[in-house]
Amino acid sequence: MNERWIKAAPWLWTIGLFALWEGAVRIFSIEVFILPAPTDIWEAIVKYWSPIWKNSLQTLLTTTIGFLMAVGGGLALGLAIGWSRAIYAGLYPIMIGFNSIPKVAVVPILVIWFGIGTVPAVLTAFLIAFFPIVVNVATGLATIEPEMEDVLRALGAKKLDIMLKVGIPRSMPYFFGSLKIAITLAFVGSVISETVAANSGIGHMMLAAQSQFNVPLVWAGLVALAVLGIVMYAAMAWLEMRMTGWAHRSGLH
Amino acid sequence: MTGFVELRDVRLAYGPGGSGTLALDGLTMTVKRGEFAAVVGPSGCGKSTLMKLATGLIRPQTGTVEVAGHEVDGPVSIAGMAFQNPSMLPWRTTLRNVMLPLEIVQPHRSRLSKEREAYQQRAEDLLAVVGLKGFSDKYPWQLSGGMQQRSNLCRALIHDPTLLMLDEPFGALDAFTREELWQVMRDLHAEKGFTTILVTHDLREAVFLSDRVFVMSARPGKIIVERSIDFGRPRPLDLTYEADFNDVVHELRAHIAEARTAA
Incomplete structure (x- = not known):
């Protein structure tokens, strides 16, 4: 009984939240341009289904490309940082500095370089998503048990052996865990860029809708983003379970 | 007679250039x-x-360490080593944990893929000696502390140190x-x-x-x-x-x- 409630909980809470929202809008007769009711948003979704779908695909595309670049770059940089203390010492402060720059401030530069459109969105997604991957991979490598390292080094293991046999497998749970954060951030990145400088994508669609005072469509864009985010997050969580099940032992018992 | 392991008048200090804690000084022993x-x-x-x-x-700062002449x-x-912390790799089964040194030490390293079955048998036999027969497919977290330490011993001994x-x-x-x-x-x-x-x-x-x-x-x-x-x-x-x-x-x-x- 209890188990079933827990299984149903995500749906019940979501429905409850929307019901509360709907009720509040009706009871306090909130104007639609302040806060549209869920039913208004639903109407907008149905009415503008075609542009929403098209722009969602565009955002999904830029996000995915940026995310994949972040995975490649983050993995490589994380391994390099975890490999050598000299690289770590040199690069870490630079990376922290770079990560503190709000990515929205980088978009104009990207536009100067690449023009308005898909490329700045992809690059913004990449720039914002790769940091957590680097940090997590490097952490996994940096926390090899010293005993393990001694055992292998005493056998004549080279650094590469230790990395391949221990370091890299060990950092995989950190890596796959970071993908969940990275994919969400990649969405933030591409939407930021789309809002500032693009001709398509959910961000652009929302901006256009806002200038026409089509508030329900703005909210429909938000809903689309939330749905995309949940789906991608779930995909990453699934991937994590598949690849590093050994690190989640309770799941295997 | 000279021993198998000989440390003669060994001095070792940690820290850069041996400026830190003096751990050993004038240590001599023969095994x-x-x-x-x-x-x-x-x-x-x-x-x-x-x-x-x-x-x-x-390496010591002064003195000599000799092993096997x-x-x-x-x-x-x-050498094989075992510590208090069994440090088994959680993504490997007991058998594959025990066989880890074979992937590192020569000549086993180059022979391993060709003679995998013989080596596997050897690991199974060793596990049986320490009382872990039938546990080779278990993951470390499925073993008790004592069992992990037994497989740790096997790992230290698999390459016949x-x-x-x-x-x-x-x-x-x-x-x-x-x-x-x-x-x-x-x-x-x-x-x-x-x-x-x-x-x-x-x-x-x-x-x-x-x-x-x-x-x-x-x-x-x-x-x-x-x-x-x-x-x-x-x-x-x-x-x-x-x-x-x-x-x-x-x-x-x-x-x-x-x-x-x-x-």
Whole structure:
């Protein structure tokens, strides 16, 4: 009984939240341009289904490309940082500095370089998503048990052996865990860029809708983003379970 | 005669250029081929440093370390090591954990893929010797602490090392499991005859297992007493409850107490 409630909980809470929202809008007769009711948003979704779908695909595309670049770059940089203390010492402060720059401030530069459109969105997604991957991979490598390292080094293991046999497998749970954060951030990145400088994508669609005072469509864009985010997050969580099940032992018992 | 492991007048200090903590100073000890040596001493006396020296993981500032007739100038690779922390890799089964050294040490490394079955059999046999028959497909977290330590011993021995270095391998186990593993260790040593250096703070363990006990001083560590243990082999566990045995333990204990107050 209890188990079933827990299984149903995500749906019940979501429905409850929307019901509360709907009720509040009706009871306090909130104007639609302040806060549209869920039913208004639903109407907008149905009415503008075609542009929403098209722009969602565009955002999904830029996000995915940026995310994949972040995975490649983050993995490589994380391994390099975890490999050598000299690289770590040199690069870490630079990376922290770079990560503190709000990515929205980088978009104009990207536009100067690449023009308005898909490329700045992809690059913004990449720039914002790769940091957590680097940090997590490097952490996994940096926390090899010293005993393990001694055992292998005493056998004549080279650094590469230790990395391949221990370091890299060990950092995989950190890596796959970071993908969940990275994919969400990649969405933030591409939407930021789309809002500032693009001709398509959910961000652009929302901006256009806002200038026409089509508030329900703005909210429909938000809903689309939330749905995309949940789906991608779930995909990453699934991937994590598949690849590093050994690190989640309770799941295997 | 020269020994299998020889440390002569070794001085080792940590920190850049040896400017930091002086761990060992004027340490000299000789372990004969096939001998079971135990090293005991007050905590922080540099016992673990000794292990790293003998396996070539670190080099002394002065003095010499020789293993098997050669001066040690890098990892010796004829050694197996086991620590108190079993450090099994959680993504590998027990069998594959035990076989890890074979993927590193030559000549096994190049033979492993061709003769995988023979090597697997060897690992299974070794697991059976320590009482882990049928556990080779289990993951480390499915094993108890004692079982993990048994597989740790197997991993240290799979490549047939001529030198076995043990750093408090039974320290974290309950008393019964520990005594059981003493017997496993005793039998393995009797059967395979590798030279063993056991670092421990458990005097009963040292006296039960070893041919000679070396007592170290407080830091900077050196050997202050060498005590031969002459009980006949094979030694039954009951020996540890006999008066002669306890006399030796008491004697060693007095030396350590002295070493501690001298510090």
